[in-house]
Amino acid sequence: MITIDGAQGEGGGQILRTALTLSMATGKPFQIDRIRAGRAKPGLMRQHLAAVRAAAAVCGGRVAGDEPGSTRLRFEPGPVRAGDYIFAINSAGSTALVLQTVLLPLALASQPSSLVLRGGTHNGNAPPFEFVDRALLPLLRRIGLAVTAGLKRPGFYPAGGGQVEVAIAPADDPLRPLDILERGESRGRSAEAILANLPFAVAQRELDTLRAALDWPVGAMQPRIETQADGPGNVLAVTLVFEAVTEVVTGFGERGLAAETIARDVAGRTAAYLGSGAAVGPFLADQLLLPMALCRGGRFSTVQPTAHTTTNLAVIGAFLDDIRFEVAAAEEARWTIGVSSARWDDAPIRTMTAAP
Known part of the structure; x- marks a missing residue:
């Protein structure tokens, strides 16, 4: 059982989402304590619960502590089950953050899946749909994840009511590491x-x-x-x-x-961003760490890593002890983040998939 401090580093909900994704991808259970302890409203909020319950649904996971305001959660994953899912946050909570939680495990399954996500699509505390569709998904497709998304109805804060539909086909095996040190023309x-x-x-x-x-x-x-x-x-x-x-x-x-x-x-x-010369901005850097870890390879140039990025690296390290991230300052406004495997002959991680 992996134990994670939910108040470490940046101390936000990303710690929980990263742990859920890696738990499903590796089959390792975890317990997270002091969830969002430093926030004005500590503990699990509605959009965090939506991510937990989405994760449990796609893998038949067992959960304890999934209640509003809970500061401790235990998650024991089962085999990931590809299929057609509808997840409703019933608020302006971010559809992108729920997608972020379940996307990689479902993409690494052996059968296709589809998602209907209802809630917020444009929320100041999460990546909006345009960022996901234009910046993130093209890079995930480049490494071999067959994912497309469509905005069917926008959902702005605080009303929500948006809908995003996502199609996920089985990923290429093996995945292809990204190498984005330069933006290009x-x-x-x-x-x-x-x-x-x-x-x-x-x-x-x-x-x-x-x-x-x-x-x-x-x-x-x-x-x-x-x-x-x-x-x-x-x-x-x-x-x-x-x-x-x-x-x-x-x-x-x-x-x-x-x-x-x-x-x-x-x-x-x-x-x-343009003046930095870096290929990847701070938010996209956060989103690329998990795919790189599961590829066991890749590198990109970025701006100075945020607390969000360094915290995410720490959580990844708790689940994957056979990879090493290297973070180095190349220039004043430009850094490089790369990942390598301690065992290069290992096959990339694949999720356990339930029998049809």
Whole structure:
């Protein structure tokens, strides 16, 4: 039984989600204590419970402590069962974070699966759908995971009500390690101001401010009006397409936060990423660690690792003691993260799959 301190490092819900994914992929049970102990509202919240219950559903896992506010959880996985699943968070809790929990185990199973995820698709505390679809999934497909996703209905905070549908086919065996030290040539850049049930002027002000700050052409700026959302919502998304990687930088509208403030923040983070020379931004770096660990190989350049990244590395190490991550500063604003296996003749991890 692996024991994990849920308050270590960054101390957030990612510790739990990473542990759930690796538990399903390796068959190792775990107990996590002091879940989110340093947060204003410690313990399991609705979206964390949704991830736990989704994990239990796909592997027939046994769970103790899956209650609102619980600060201790025990999880004993069973064989992963490919199939058709519907997971509803029933709030604006992130569909992306539930997907993050179950995607790799299901992709490594021997039969295809489909997911319908209902809840929040655009939430300031989680990757929005555009990031998942444009930045993350293309890289997962490059390593051999056959995954596609579609946004059927947006769900903004706090109303939720969104729906994402995901198709997962069995992954290639073996998986192919990523090597993304350089971005390569620029293939395009664009910005979208996504609006739901808000005045169009909000999008126009965001795009005008962003264009002035980045000195981009008018043609790179596009408003996108969502007509089927349950409540109001606003996301400003910059998409940077390079030969080797696509990055998505986002900002989220909030009550009382000026459109110009959102745009200046997004422009600043876009300029910082471009100026760093790194291939992978901080959020994409977090998302790539688990696939790299399961490939037992790969490397990428990124900006200075965040506490989120270093905490994720620690949790991965608790489950996989035969791999080694190397984190090194290459330049002032550019770092390299790579993983290697202590036993290169090992086959990549495959999930245990229940008999049909």
